[in-house]
Amino acid sequence: MSSEKTVLAIDPGTSKLGMALVQRAKDGKLSLLWRCVCPTAELESRVNQALSVTAFSMAIVGNGTKSKDIVGRLRSHTPSIGILTVDERDTTMQARERYWEHHPRTGWRRLLPATLQTPPDPVDDFVALILAERVLT
Numbered sequence: 001m002s003s004e005k006t007v008l009a010i011d012p013g014t015s016k017l018g019m020a021l022v023q024r025a026k027d028g029k030l031s032l033l034w035r036c037v038c039p040t041a042e043l044e045s046r047v048n049q050a051l052s053v054t055a056f057s058m059a060i061v062g063n064g065t066k067s068k069d070i071v072g073r074l075r076s077h078t079p080s081i082g083i084l085t086v087d088e089r090d091t092t093m094q095a096r097e098r099y100w101e102h103h104p105r106t107g108w109r110r111l112l113p114a115t116l117q118t119p120p121d122p123v124d125d126f127v128a129l130i131l132a133e134r135v136l137t
Helices: 040-053 067-077 091-102 124-136
Strands: 005-011 016-024 030-039 058-062 082-086
Touching (some): 005 124, 016 040, 016 124, 030 124, 058 067, 058 124, 082 124, 091 124
Parallel strands (some): 005 058
Antiparallel strands (some): 005 016
16 A cells, blocks of 8 residues: 555636645655646646646645636546645735745845745645645645
8 A cells, every 4th residue: 555645736716726736755745746827727637637647536625716616627527536625715925935935036036025026927836735735734
């Protein structure tokens, strides 16, 4: 039996969603295996893309905008996986900080505190990562 637990976390939205495939090893260490931000219409194809990276038995879905729709689509597309809905409170601010950890600031951006800056890219994938961490830790 595998000692690892892999989940697909999803931050649902009206026009786009963030996804993160996260694995917890036996020692408790979390690894980000894959992440993306995509149009909401691409949910099923991106779930297939995540499955091509590695199998997972659970999807974690943020309870915000469009969550009921996303849960329904996941149940239809992958009926064998478990689905857990998680509170999204404060994840956007945390995701902005996480963005800067993965994309170190350069130039003038180094001079301002990260908390005063808005990342130039969507952070929905980092929100999904944080949702996975809330469940796996």
